[in-house]
Amino acid sequence: GAGVSQTPSNKVTEKGKYVELRCDPISGHTALYWYRQSLGQGPEFLIYFQGTGAADDSGLPNDRFFAVRPEGSVSTLKIQRTERGDSAVYLCASSSSPGGNTGELFFGEGSRLTVL
């Protein structure tokens, strides 16, 4: 597709369950980002990939959160032992700029996670 694709668009789970959120970036974009957006707030940085490696994971809130990008394209955000406070829209973005130094972040529509 032409844009960043995220699946699922909506996920409802129970407290304590494991969740995976997938991001398919724009073809050829080397930089990939995960952000989290709570209701009425701005996006909050989680992690940034350059190619296959996590260049900066300082935004991950705790060790229940993990993300991978094994082939430098699709990325998966994994959340273990979900808590109600994890409920938010998880946004993925990609960029064509090496190192992300310039240029636009292209966001996906997000995955809305609700933890009951």
Add this chain to the structure above:
Amino acid sequence: GENVEQHPSTLSVQEGDSAVIKCTYSDSASNYFPWYKQELGKRPQLIIDIRSNVGEKKDQRIAVTLNKTAKHFSLHITETQPEDSAVYFCARGQGAQKLVFGQGTRLTINP
């Protein structure tokens, strides 16, 4: 990272009038300042950005000004139209790798 303060949180203007949104930051290492527009239930989209070596940038009805000494930057929308209604987010970063976003401004254009 250090926060970005964005004001106002809501803004209502008459169609055709101008709208101004302001952001302040404290991290002097920041050198990249984008503005994103997010319509209800949609993805954020970049509308304009400015780098620290420039004081002002304009793109049709949208302009951004940056005062790096005072650590504030502003978005100006002139001749507002109903389709400008959305939530606007400012952000700052050292490059675009790790943006810190403001809390957002809900702009409503009244016909």
